[in-house]
Amino acid sequence: MDRQILLTPGPTPIPPETLKMESLPIIHHRTKEFMDLFNELHENLQYLFQTKNKVYSLASSGTGAMECAVANLVSPGDKVIAVACGVFGERWIKILTAFSANVIPLRSEWGAQVKPEELEKVLKENPDVKTVFSTHTDTSTAVLCDIKKYAEITAKTKAIIVVDSISGLGGQELYMDDWHLDAVVSASQKGLMSAPGLGFISVSPKAWGLVQESKSPRFYWDLRAFEKVFATGQTPFTPPVSLLRATNESLKMIRKKTLKNVWQETKELAQFTREVGSSLGLKMFPKDPCEILTSFKVPEGLDGQKIVKQIVEKYNISLAGGQDKLKGKVVRIAHMGYIQKADIQKGMKALAETLSSGVF
Amino acid sequence: MDRQILLTPGPTPIPPETLKMESLPIIHHRTKEFMDLFNELHENLQYLFQTKNKVYSLASSGTGAMECAVANLVSPGDKVIAVACGVFGERWIKILTAFSANVIPLRSEWGAQVKPEELEKVLKENPDVKTVFSTHTDTSTAVLCDIKKYAEITAKTKAIIVVDSISGLGGQELYMDDWHLDAVVSASQKGLMSAPGLGFISVSPKAWGLVQESKSPRFYWDLRAFEKVFATGQTPFTPPVSLLRATNESLKMIRKKTLKNVWQETKELAQFTREVGSSLGLKMFPKDPCEILTSFKVPEGLDGQKIVKQIVEKYNISLAGGQDKLKGKVVRIAHMGYIQKADIQKGMKALAETLSSGVF
Numbered sequence: 001m002d003r004q005i006l007l008t009p010g011p012t013p014i015p016p017e018t019l020k021m022e023s024l025p026i027i028h029h030r031t032k033e034f035m036d037l038f039n040e041l042h043e044n045l046q047y048l049f050q051t052k053n054k055v056y057s058l059a060s061s062g063t064g065a066m067e068c069a070v071a072n073l074v075s076p077g078d079k080v081i082a083v084a085c086g087v088f089g090e091r092w093i094k095i096l097t098a099f100s101a102n103v104i105p106l107r108s109e110w111g112a113q114v115k116p117e118e119l120e121k122v123l124k125e126n127p128d129v130k131t132v133f134s135t136h137t138d139t140s141t142a143v144l145c146d147i148k149k150y151a152e153i154t155a156k157t158k159a160i161i162v163v164d165s166i167s168g169l170g171g172q173e174l175y176m177d178d179w180h181l182d183a184v185v186s187a188s189q190k191g192l193m194s195a196p197g198l199g200f201i202s203v204s205p206k207a208w209g210l211v212q213e214s215k216s217p218r219f220y221w222d223l224r225a226f227e228k229v230f231a232t233g234q235t236p237f238t239p240p241v242s243l244l245r246a247t248n249e250s251l252k253m254i255r256k257k258t259l260k261n262v263w264q265e266t267k268e269l270a271q272f273t274r275e276v277g278s279s280l281g282l283k284m285f286p287k288d289p290c291e292i293l294t295s296f297k298v299p300e301g302l303d304g305q306k307i308v309k310q311i312v313e314k315y316n317i318s319l320a321g322g323q324d325k326l327k328g329k330v331v332r333i334a335h336m337g338y339i340q341k342a343d344i345q346k347g348m349k350a351l352a353e354t355l356s357s358g359v360f
Numbered sequence: 361m362d363r364q365i366l367l368t369p370g371p372t373p374i375p376p377e378t379l380k381m382e383s384l385p386i387i388h389h390r391t392k393e394f395m396d397l398f399n400e401l402h403e404n405l406q407y408l409f410q411t412k413n414k415v416y417s418l419a420s421s422g423t424g425a426m427e428c429a430v431a432n433l434v435s436p437g438d439k440v441i442a443v444a445c446g447v448f449g450e451r452w453i454k455i456l457t458a459f460s461a462n463v464i465p466l467r468s469e470w471g472a473q474v475k476p477e478e479l480e481k482v483l484k485e486n487p488d489v490k491t492v493f494s495t496h497t498d499t500s501t502a503v504l505c506d507i508k509k510y511a512e513i514t515a516k517t518k519a520i521i522v523v524d525s526i527s528g529l530g531g532q533e534l535y536m537d538d539w540h541l542d543a544v545v546s547a548s549q550k551g552l553m554s555a556p557g558l559g560f561i562s563v564s565p566k567a568w569g570l571v572q573e574s575k576s577p578r579f580y581w582d583l584r585a586f587e588k589v590f591a592t593g594q595t596p597f598t599p600p601v602s603l604l605r606a607t608n609e610s611l612k613m614i615r616k617k618t619l620k621n622v623w624q625e626t627k628e629l630a631q632f633t634r635e636v637g638s639s640l641g642l643k644m645f646p647k648d649p650c651e652i653l654t655s656f657k658v659p660e661g662l663d664g665q666k667i668v669k670q671i672v673e674k675y676n677i678s679l680a681g682g683q684d685k686l687k688g689k690v691v692r693i694a695h696m697g698y699i700q701k702a703d704i705q706k707g708m709k710a711l712a713e714t715l716s717s718g719v720f
Contacts, residue, residue: 003385004385004387004388006386006387006388008388008390010598011386011388011389011598011601012386013385013386014385014386019383019384019385020383022382022383022555022602023379023380023382023383024379025363025364025373025374025379026366026371026372026373026374026549026555026556027364027371028364028366028368028371028678029556030368031672031678059419059420059421059424059556059557060419060420060424060580061419061580061597061598061599061600062597062598063579063580063596063597063598064419064420064424064580064597067578067579067580067581071577076577094579095579095580098577098578098579098582099577099579100577187598189386189598195382195386195600195601195602196386196389196419196598196599196600196601196602197419197557197558197600197602197603216577217431217436217458217459217460217577218427218458219423219427219454219455219458219459220420220421220423220424220426220427220455221427222458237421237422237423237424238370238371238421238422238423238547238549238556239421239556240421240555240556240557240600240603241371241555241556242555242556242557242603243555243557243600243602243603318388318391
């Protein structure tokens with residue numbers, strides 16, 4: 001069988017240069033060699049986040065980075081708003097609830113974003129809100145949230161804004177500093193074109209005050225411990241050296257190409273995918289679509305899960321079905337990171353053939 | 361310069377077969393291919409832990425697995441005993457304190473273990489203790505704790521025993537089920553001969569009751585979420601596929617060789633290292649030594665940190681110095697995992713030459 005083509009929204013394919021870095025002999029992390037890697041990676045992460053703030057690398061998946069944000073920024077009983085327009089917005093609500101925050105969920109109808117005016121209204125009604133949590137791009141609904149606007153609105157209050165850009169970063173425009181985002185979390189396996197296993201978090205000076213105050217229990221996630229050893233080019237606990245080295249390699253490629261060009265290419269791939277879909281009579285699911293993936297409605301009477309299953313079995317191409325209440329109702333094709341146009345063409349061809357095969 | 365020789369107690373060298381697995385193209389984790397890997401790895405982990413309990417894989421370092429144990433097993437205010445005979449025993453105390461446990465620290469003089477009788481006494485004096493935490497082998501002091509005895513003593517009470525075998529597992533005898541250990545945590549980068557970035561935790565049926573009851577906030581660490589999807593060959597959050605694949609490869613090697621043979625080889629390497637050290641006039645630091653590494657006292661008037669620095673610069677061989685209050689006072693040589701006798705010979709030769717060079 002040919003190599004598997006991954007068109008899923010994470011993990012995404014990894015460039016061969018990056019894979020190669022993963023398989024180099026391990027180095028000890030209390031060495032100059034590691035410190036040099038740490039510093040180079042950090043500069044590349046700052047470029048990726050478009051920030052002058054520090055970006056901390058965690059040995060965790062993206063959800064771990066979300067939990068790190070909550071544990072460091074939220075104390076039990078804190079009033080917070082969680083903007084949710086899909087599964088990953090709901091994840092904020094779940095983590096915040098687990099940490100006994102007083103959560104105001106601000107949900108959109110799936111497929112749409114939460115309108116900035118709504119956030120403004122709820123923030124006005126609740127001047128004691130300490131933090132606003134939002135997703136940047138929710139891969140479950142393929143919705144883009146206008147985090148720039150959310151941040152503008154939040155910046156007028158005493159609250160801070162925390163953004164999950166696990167899937168967005170690298171593919172979708174984001175300027176942490178210029179947009180006044182107070183904390184951004186991400187992970188290695190999507191737009192960053194590396195293997196899963198690394199989480200990232202960056203925190204603004206305004207948010208750092210909450211880190212100092214947070215009464216949530218934490219040791220592994222404690223950003224104060226990361227800060228303490230940062231200047232020495234170290235992490236407080238054994239870092240996943242091979243993953244850091246690999247991710248640095250991918251970030252070097254992004255930096256060489258420039259973020260603007262990566263964003264532009266992602267846009268073009270999105271447009272291409274949608275044009276092909278449209279020619280097949282497929283309608284987009286989201287009203288407020290992001291660029292890193294496309295979610296097509298499955299034609300009436302067909303089962304999206306079966307379509308995806310058949311495509312992986314017959315063509316060895318992995319598309320994504322729907323999650324949660326969208327199960328069976330959508331088919332999702334990612335065009336982020338190292339996903340190539342030729343592979344999207346193959347994926348869309350397989351989708352077309354499967355839809356017209358009449359098996360359903 | 362030649363390849364760096366790693367004789368540090370983690371990360372340890374990685375076999376080439378394992379490194380190769382890290383650089384294979386990424387696969388999606390919601391596939392049969394991943395489920396097969398998950399199930400095979402799990403069987404190998406059960407062999408390694410010598411348990412019929414489930415072993416959960418975490419995207420985290422070993423400290424993350426420790427935090428996972430505390431978050432799942434300890435509620436704020438719970439009375440617990442933390443046995444500490446080095447830096448990593450102290451880490452239990454720090455995590456437990458962060459999670460507002462009522463901690464009774466049971467410290468040994470560094471170099472010795474906590475005597476089982478002491479644990480017995482404190483447990484008798486405190487019949488309301490819910491959990492005993494201990495390290496198996498503390499690499500900072502090179503001490504072996506008699507966790508088998510600790511567990512025998514604990515099993516006579518209502519308490520459970522939780523063991524950090526991050527450095528011990530794979531190198532040092534451990535039978536989770538036969539010894540009645542209620543929870544064991546470990547990590548990928550030491551005896552398991554893989555890259556850092558994976559944590560593991562196994563929990564006995566007796567300990568599972570506490571998982572259900574724990575009031576500590578957790579979402580990412582919540583073992584109930586891992587349990588919920590376990591039967592489907594999945595983890596609740598994106599797993600670090602490349603690290604899991606690599607670790608499975610190393611575990612296959614251990615299984616092929618058998619644990620008993622690995623333990624025996626580790627013992628023989630320890631003996632060899634100590635004989636060479638003795639012939640150089642070096643004294644062992646610990647009174648209760650483990651087998652996975654040797655800690656030599658640095659001769660009076662010399663600085664262990666400088667010795668280690670000089671050896672890495674001149675020979676490209678990484679030994680470890682002392683941590684915390686042992687800084688400068690000991691030199692540590694690991695003989696766990698994939699560390700080869702030929703490399704230990706080179707390391708000891710470099711140590712001998714450096715000690716007699718008179719630079720100090």
